[in-house]
Amino acid sequence: MEPKDSRYGPHRVPIKSDGGGDSSGSNTDPPPGAEAPPTLYMLWATAPNIDTFMPQGEGSGGKPVRAETHSAFSVNVGDMADSMSVLLDSSKDMVTRYEGLKALVLAADASHTVFGEQATYTEHIPKPSPTSLDKRNAHEPTFAEPEGPLVEADPGVRSAAEKFGPYMYPGMKNVLMECANAIELLGRYIVLLDRAGTYYARADHQSVFPEPSGKSIVDT
Numbered sequence: 001m002e003p004k005d006s007r008y009g010p011h012r013v014p015i016k017s018d019g020g021g022d023s024s025g026s027n028t029d030p031p032p033g034a035e036a037p038p039t040l041y042m043l044w045a046t047a048p049n050i051d052t053f054m055p056q057g058e059g060s061g062g063k064p065v066r067a068e069t070h071s072a073f074s075v076n077v078g079d080m081a082d083s084m085s086v087l088l089d090s091s092k093d094m095v096t097r098y099e100g101l102k103a104l105v106l107a108a109d110a111s112h113t114v115f116g117e118q119a120t121y122t123e124h125i126p127k128p129s130p131t132s133l134d135k136r137n138a139h140e141p142t143f144a145e146p147e148g149p150l151v152e153a154d155p156g157v158r159s160a161a162e163k164f165g166p167y168m169y170p171g172m173k174n175v176l177m178e179c180a181n182a183i184e185l186l187g188r189y190i191v192l193l194d195r196a197g198t199y200y201a202r203a204d205h206q207s208v209f210p211e212p213s214g215k216s217i218v219d220t
Contacts, residue, residue: 034109034170037102038180040095043187047084050077050197077204080197087190094183102176109169117165119157123150 108114 031166032170032174034173035177037105037173037176039102040098040180040183042088042092042095043191044088047081047088048194050081050194050201075200077197077201080193080200084190084193084197087186087193091183091186091190094186098176098179098183101179105172105176109173112165112169115165115168116154116157116161119154119161120151121154123152125150
C-alpha cells in the first residue's frame with residue numbers, strides 16, 4: 001500500500017531507495033542519503049466528545065442526499081469512544097519513545113563514534129625484572145620503562161568504521177522515518193474512528209418521528 005500524506009500534519013517526505021547489492025560482499029554504490037527525522041506531537045490530548053454536529057451533505061440542485069436502505073445494525077458509540085481513549089494513551093507512549101529514540105540517533109549521527117571511528121587498543125608492556133647485573137630497585141621507575149599500559153589507535157577497526165558508518169547513519173534515520181509514519185497512521189485511524197462515531201451519533205439523533213403537524217392525515 002502506498003503511503004499517503006496526513007490531512008492533519010506536514011507532508012511526508014518520501015524515502016528514496018535504489019535497492020541493489022551483490023553476493024560478492026563488496027559494495028561500490030554510494031552511501032544512501034538520509035532524510036531529517038520528523039518531529040511527532042499529539043493532535044489530541046484526550047479523546048474528543050462524539051456529538052451530532054456535522055455539515056449536512058447536499059446533492060445536485062441543492063437537494064438533500066437520500067440515504068440508501070440497509071439492513072438493521074447496532075453501533076455502540078460508547079465502545080468506540082473507549083477504544084479511542086485506549087489508542088490515544090498508546091499513541092502518547094509511542095510518541096514519547098519515538099522522540100527519545102530520535103534523540104539517540106541524532107546524537108550518534110553527530111558524534112560519528114558509534115561504530116568504532118575512534119577505536120583504540122591497549123598494549124601491556126611488562127617491566128623488566130632485575131638481574132644480578134642490575135642492582136637497582138625493582139620498583140624504581142626509569143625513563144626506559146613506560147608508566148602503565150600504552151593506548152594506541154586501532155587502524156583496522158577505524159578503517160572499517162569509516163566505510164561502515166556512511167551507510168548506517170543514514171539507514172538509522174530512514175528507519176526513524178518509517179517508525180514515525182507508522183505512528184502517524186495510527187493517529188489518522190483515531191481521527192477516522194472519531195469521525196465514524198460522530199456520523200453514527202448524528203444518524204441516531206435524527207432517527208426520530210417528526211412532531212405531529214395537527215393536520216388530518218385522512219382525506220375527508
